[in-house]
Amino acid sequence: MAKSDDYVHILQGLLVFGNVVIGMCGIALTAECIYFVSNPHGLYPLLKATENNDIYAAAWIGIFVGLALFALSILGIIGVIKASRTLLLVYIILMLITFAFEMASCITAATHRDSLTPSVFLKQMLERYQKSEPASNSDKELTKTWDELMLQNHCCGVLGPSDWQEYTSAFRLTHNDADYPWPRKCCVLDAQGLPVNLDGCKLGVPGYYNSNGCYGAISGPVNTHAWGVAWFGFAILCWTFCVLLGTMFYWSGIEY
């Protein structure tokens, strides 16, 4: 009947549109995940040291899932237009596999974002920043990362300079408390990299030292990274779910 033909054409149109959106979102996911993996804020050594860089694993999975989504969306469009049962069956099965991988990536990113509390970074900083011999390569990387972090963001410690006073640390073993209540990088530095007023910095006179903690500077990019992977992936999966249901409905109605 002509009316049933119209329904079929509408369904085909919707499925093609759905697949186009999936393809574009796949490309966007790949681009976003490549950006995160390229470590734009230099925080990778900190996350690696927490032995918990599953957020990076989630981003790597996201890169490949995005490319797979793009390829599968093209396959889906061809299958819908040609009304081919085989192509659509292959499409559905491969899409299910991709769905499972992306699900894993989203949940991983969300779960491990939760585990990156200030205490994690505080403990790691106190135990490894400026650790003297024996210092592994990751300890030196961590020290370098913290120095750059404190320099660029004008911050000190995780919650503030009092981190160095409240807890003993590897730093304290090599730098005595009277001369270095907190690291020199916490002082306001001039153009040559020397403290503007060293006594003022040691006393904690406002204006001569950086009083805020670096946790904001760390958690901001990490949050963006994790939520970018988790929530965008979640949105893609919801859309893909609808398209897959429609495709299965269409597939079951195709003539032999």
Added chain:
Amino acid sequence: LPTPPARLPYVPHVPPMALLGKVTATTFALERPRCVFDGHADASDAVWLAVAFANASATFRNPRSRADVPPYKQLPTARSYMTLETAAAAYSCSAQSPPVLRVGSDTACRDQGRQDPCNGPLPSPGPYRVKFLLMGCRGPKAETRWSEPILLRRAVSPGTIDPAPTRRGSDVVVIASILASLGAVLATAVLGALGAKVWGSLCRQDLGTDAFTRRSYRTHHISPALPQPLPPGCRCSPPGLCRSSPQPPAPC
């Protein structure tokens, strides 16, 4: 017999303003006394700071001369020492000097063990009590009162930090539950559709109740019927039709 030193009512104290480093693990800061010694001090006098453990301040005896001043390195045994020898002019009303004194800031004299008055870092958290002593050529001339006990900071080990998150974020629960249910629905739908097709093809039943099912009917091409050739030998034809046959007529 020398006259006992004048007791000034001033009480030394840690500066009230917000300075993050005013008390650390081995140092502390004091507000610089201003105008306290005017009227008692000559130009040649010196103001010392006496530091004693809080429970030893009552037994502290003022030194009779500069030679009797207890040095820094005797702090563990004598339970007190004197440091920060400064000219009295630095504490006068008109002096332009920083408003804060830092006790314990000189690490070099601790390491080199010099005999001069050493403002070395304090070896233990205390608590300590301090007082200012104005010393002249003939001995102490004036003293302030003892301060309140000053307790230094004690640092704990970072092993006490618990890195576990306090509570699981609600975002994770939302994402995980919704995704898991979507995945389950999809898997069920695929298995159901495949199963239905397999079942249908096994039982060879017509499942054409689906409104969407389209069975296209191949139109068979029915060719127009060709005239059947008569069997050889049958000449039973109505009169007038088989007129071209040369064979003799046979029974039908």
